[in-house]
Amino acid sequence: MTSETQEVAIFEWLAPDGGPARRTPVWLRFDETWYRSRYPQAAKDLVAGVGSDALGHYRAVGQVRGYSPNRWFDEGWYLATCPDVVAAVEAGTYRSGFMHYVQEGYRERSPHWLFSEKYYRTHTPDLTGAVLKSENLANGYDHYLAGGECDFRSGSRFFDPEVFRHYTSGCHDLPGLSAFEQFLVNADGVADRTRASWYFDPVWYLTRYPDVGQLIAEKRVSGALHHYLTLGEQAGYSPQAAFSEEFYREKYPDVSAGVGAGLFRSGYDHFLTAGAFEGRQPAPDAPLAEYAARPMVRADVESGIFRDPFAHWVASREQTDRAPDDRSIDEAHSKMMFVREAAGLLVEAGRRTLDFSRTEPPTVSVIMVLHNQFPLTMMALASLRDCFPGSLELIVIDSGSRDETVRLEQYVTGAKIRHLDYNASFLLSCNMALDMVSADAVLYLNNDVKLAPGAVQIALDRLASDGRIGAVGGKIIRTNGLLQEAGSIIWRDGGAYGYLRDRDPNCPEANFVRDVDYCSGAFLLTSTSLARSLNGFDTAYAPAYFEESDYCVRLIRNSYRVVYDPSVVIEHLEFGSSTSAASMALMQRNRRIFVTKQAEFLRNQYPAHLGNAVLARSRPAKGPRVLFIEDRVPLRSLGSGYVRSNDIVRSLVRQGCAVTVFPVDAHYHSLSRLYGDFPDTVEVLFDRSAEDLDSFLEERAGAFDLVWIGRTHNLARLRPLLDENSRYLPGTRFILDTEAVVTPRLQLRDDVLGLTKGRDGHRPQDLDEALRAEFECAYFCQQVVAVTGQDAALVRRAGHQNVAVLGHSVRPRPTPASFAERQGLLFVGSIVDEHSPNLDSLLWFAREVMPRLRDTLGSEVRLTAVGSRSRKVDLSTLYELDGIDIIGEVDELEPFYNTRRVFVAPTRFAGGIPYKIHESAAFGLPVVASDLLIGQLGWTEGRDILSGGAPDAQAFAAAVTRLYQDEALWSGIRDAALRRIEEDCDPARFDAAVASVLEGARR
Structure with missing residues (x-):
């Protein structure tokens, strides 16, 4: 039987219903040479007459023993990471993990310890479902093996083709093989002598753990990285000198607890997922937060040259053979x-x-x-x-x-x-x-x-x-x-x-x-x-x-x-x-x-x-000295309440306050971008995070008259630190800015997603109980701020009467394009996590409403979705849907507001007040929104805005169609919304409200 015949046979045998593609994916091919070499027992069985050929042996015996059909699929890894598949194999539903992968797992599961479908699709946003279909590809892994990796794309944070090629410098090139193939072939042990990413050092690993070398010699693992990802990580091994598993878990008890609870595979998994972005320290001799604050480091991370500051640190250390901070310039020489x-x-x-x-x-x-x-x-x-x-x-x-x-x-x-x-x-x-x-x-x-x-x-x-x-x-x-x-x-x-x-x-x-x-x-x-x-x-x-x-x-x-x-x-x-x-x-x-x-x-x-x-360092200011704490540095382009926080900082400055901005979580942007978003009198501590707050409060003892804390969860997280360091805050007053009351949003989300009821058919927690839990920490503050009167009522319901209302500050600036000059729909909103209301509403609209609109208005009508996207969120589903253009974070939204005809806000669960509608109306772009948002705004349906129902797909599509086709209606809604912005979001009224909050806190 020829190789091609074997490929077709294995395809037909495992995928009788047509399988995942019309062609044979690379990962579906049976590799007889590799199979015989990898499994010596199979060769012995064939000599003994077990199986007509290598493929027959795999079908009859190999898959039951846990053998893999080729180097691209790792049966052991697949079963170890998919316990539901193990159960299905044991139940006889599938004969092997590979059979499961071919029939359904290929859509989203990871087939190999060095490739993640989710990672690849998330980091390759241009690889949409339409692209896969047009190129006759089964999935992201098929694309990767068929040539995507040759574009220096990465299918795992542990394998970067560019890094691997840099270290091998072509010395170990095998004709016709990609970098990924060369790594897996591991000719002359190249994979154990050179880096394949900034996140694992095989040479250090083998020196640090000599037992791994013995396992490689016994062919129980194929190499150092294989050992770490399949055995070492779980056993608490460290991946390289720049990260200590033992140190990290000991320094951060929450990480150790998360690993124990199964939320993370290891401390390193947590670090690469979150800690590296939060400014946490990976090893005793790695002051990452200080290093990450350097302008060039921040710029390189923001531009995507490096995924995070840790990778930058490791790369710099590798190139200089010493810690980056060791480099200094002798002043006598510089003079x-x-x-x-x-x-x-x-x-x-x-x-x-x-x-x-x-x-x-x-x-x-x-x-x-x-x-x-x-x-x-x-x-x-x-x-x-x-x-x-x-x-x-x-x-x-x-x-x-x-x-x-x-x-x-x-x-x-x-x-x-x-x-x-x-x-x-x-x-x-x-x-x-x-x-x-x-x-x-x-x-x-x-x-x-x-x-x-x-x-x-x-x-x-x-x-x-x-x-x-x-x-x-x-x-x-x-x-x-x-x-x-x-x-x-x-x-x-x-x-x-x-x-x-x-x-x-x-x-x-x-x-x-x-x-x-x-x-x-x-x-x-x-x-x-x-x-x-x-x-x-x-x-x-x-x-x-x-x-x-x-x-x-x-x-x-x-x-x-x-x-x-x-x-x-x-x-x-x-x-x-x-x-x-x-x-x-x-x-x-x-x-x-x-x-x-x-x-x-x-x-x-x-x-x-x-x-x-x-x-x-400063002469006395005429206003109070304010420490402003937020999730992150509140850049306006981030959305999600950060625009309002930015406006609060600006208002505090206008009222003579000396403001210091302190982010709870570290994020990396270029300094020019950070400083361009704030008045130049604001101290923006871009290099700090919650990890530094303890020492920061001691360093700044007596330096603040007032602490303004954005978002209730930040107060809950930081309150123990504030209690412990209260001696450094003598006479300091505290303001909790709720930004949005979370409890009703979560309950509405559970209702929408069908997650509301426990085994007894009732909510596990009623509204009053949930509100009390949410605002349990609010007693700490002299003033609580809500974004709407509705939210203020909920805070009072939770037992706190010291509540003020502070909405949005928006100045009307209608874009000039006429109705006829515009086309398409616009959605603006950041996606911060997989439970984001924006992600839910965007998916719902794309699936339920867009097909109706394209039937009514024509397939040329498209939805443009603009806003910041967290790297931790998998958006691959969005890229699969027709009629949507996904745009990331942009510096200027006005061009989008000036070219689109209708703004859509199909939010199904949310709290607070929707800034994106205020912004859209201020730019003169009429809005169709869910009844939930219209109620939060207090606007009038049919006059200031059009309703898309609760939302309801048919009602939403009908409202968008009316607004998209009726110029008179469009102009009327636009003009009325602009008047509402002048009334509801007057900057002078906003400043007065901020002044009232300050006075309330002082009083």
Whole structure:
């Protein structure tokens, strides 16, 4: 019998009803050569006359013994992971796990320890049912083996073709075999010598567990990874040096409990499923949360280069052969390189004159005092010219230079340059230059700096934003890439401290705007009139040091603000214009002068201790200091209540609050995306999670007047920590923002899905009992917030009367496209888990309503579903359905609202108030919604919105059809909904409600 004949025979024998496809999938082929090699007993049986051939042996004997027909299907693995199949085999329904897989399991079960159908379909969203059908493929595994893997797709997080090929570098290529095939063939033991993913290290594993090598030699397992996934993981083995099973379970008791309850196969399973995204620590020497906060790491994870920060960590460690955090830059070396860079620009300085000429009045005057250091000066001036192309007045005081600086006019035109034949000192030279200033703003700038693009304009914009701002400084980064200061603190003893010195410039504490005691004179922008009214720098501090501290204190004592703006970025060669020893001596002398002159101011400063740095880093705010806790950093694009949370943060800022955002769970987005979504005065702790809250509260002792906790489950989770650390929150008031009451939503979900009744036919828990359980923790807070009056009534029903209502803040901004210019339907909503109301409603609509609509309106009508998608949710079912385009998270929704004709909200169970309907109406896109949502909104059916029933498929399809075809109805609903938005979601009313909540909490 030929190989092809054997393939057809096994197909017909196991799938008499036509099987899963019209062609033979790779995983369905019987591999006689492999079979004989893998099972020596089969070869002996054939010699003894058991079976007419290898295929006959498998059919008659092999499958009963648990043999596999080929390397693509693992009978032992399949039965071990599918206990229901074992029961069916024992009952005689199937003769083997393979028979079950061929007849029905292929649709969703995993056939092999190194391939997951669910994983592959989830991570290959373009592989829809239509694609499989058009290409005559049985399932995702068929697609993978037929060539999908050659596109560097992965069927398991433990096998990444790109990683495997990187490590083998083609050295072990077998002609005609894919990377996956080569790994399974394991020629010359290649699979045990090289990585196949960032999640398992075979070399380390075999060294750590020598017993595995013996099992491989005995052919009881095929390799290290095979052992781990089939035996080792269950036995508590660790997969690689970067993860310790023992450490992880001991550190996180909830994980150990979850493994014991069967929720996870191991601690590593939990870590890869959730822990790596929550910022949990995988091993004693792996500070993953700190590493994950790095901008490049976050960007790489968000862009999909790495699945999670842990993979990034392992890859980086592999490439450097040491922990990523071990890499540091010697500052002496970096300073030398900075100076060399300046020297390397001298040729260009001779060829290209820097032109500071202007035809308009200057926007800013820049004062630069020089004493030799010509190469540094030219680099600083080139940086200034490139940074600010506008009208700029450059004033240079050459204070007794003896190098090429004396011929500065040959290199710079259009500047006011005054050469002194003596060293007049920095301070006196600055005051001399102040008399020459003609702009309304003056910038004191060192000659040993490089400015980031836009630094001067950003500082000017900040200075002009409030007449009470007297001076603006920026984020100063030393040549080694670490912070010199992010604003500076003046202690009670007169000492100065550059906040966050030696920290990463991208750490969250350094990246929000705040009022400070002073900013360094390396870059200090101030009002010219103010500087002159204060007579510039106090000459008592000549020649230099403490003059800018004294100047800023005098501004503050005259009721002006000194503002630190992290978007103003300066690279500084610290002590580049003087020797550090001489500088230190001057500092000590001038500190004594400063203490004498500013004694009254200093009495109200914090004592000199690093433990006070967080309290001292900002001048007192006019509003309360608020710690805002949410599931995750509330980006607007996430939906699911995060838009409302983002609006609350914005409202708190408008009311003068100093806000710190603290996420309970770690998620990874690029820093530009994070910071672009919040007012620049908000401290966004993107690198923290619930794991850090204990130490965070101790670190920030006394730093918050109020804690606003979003979502009841977060309060329930964090309350023990808040109790334990209450000594660090003296006098702090607490607000619970319920976001949505969950109990009725869950009960409605159970009703809809038929999960409501127990064995006695009744609910296991009535509404009042469930409400009391949900809000058991609410006693902890002085104020409870509900999103609707209905929800507020439920909270009161649970026994809590201190409830305020805070809805949504939405401003109407109707999109311009006409009725005729639009087509198609739109659904917007995030899918956070497999029980998400959005996922349920989308599946229901696609299955029940879309076929009716396509019959009525034509097959060209399609539904576009937009919103963030959790990686943990399998959306493969959605991709199977016709007429739906699944779009992930987008930065801007307006283009979708401007091109679609009807918005659908077929929600069957939900709580709170549907922001997506408010948003759609604000964009001028009429809505068809379920009666549930219409009731939550309090809108009028037929006037503001159309009803799709409870929902009901026929009613929903009829309402969509009416709205889709009737332009007059469409326009009327659109206009009425816009009026409702103006009434219900007025931002001014929202701000007033937030203010009332704050007052209620304080009261």
